[in-house]
Amino acid sequence: MVKKQRPWLLASEPRMRIRTLLPDLFLGDHLPGPLNSLTDVPGIAISTQEITSLDGSINTGVTCIIPRKDWFHKACYAGLFSFNGYGEMTRSHLIAEGGLLCSPIVLTGTFGIGAAHQGILQYGVETKDEARKKVKKELEKAKEEKDGSIIVVIATDAPLLPHQLTRIAKRATVGLS
16 A cells, blocks of 8 residues: 555645635635644644555545544534535534534545444543554555545634534535635
């Protein structure tokens, strides 16, 4: 297996930010963080693993977003919106009903969802090194075909309530065009 190359990183011209492209467009009163990234929000951690076979027949990966260090014992407010309703969002009903996120967010393909869900539960209950190695092996086994799904994740440290976060999540989809 080899790491997947990202063609947009190989482009000759750097990718232009929307604020640079359209300087008169009002995007709110607050500026983006220094990296314009989820990790600009204090306490958020992200890990990504991409797997591609040498012959290109396997192309999969997993991204894990940890909302806070002690996520298993301390939930945080959250909101969600599914733009096209096609993506699978395990446990999203907990956010919709209670407005609380009490686990990491794992983005993966259809065949990796079970392993990702099981991995979160195992990690939350067992924090031994052997359990972590088992979860990693299960995630590496996940295989999928390209399906073109788009998932937008937004993070903020603004003091917002769940219904406000849901509104922000809905508005983020217009930035895809």
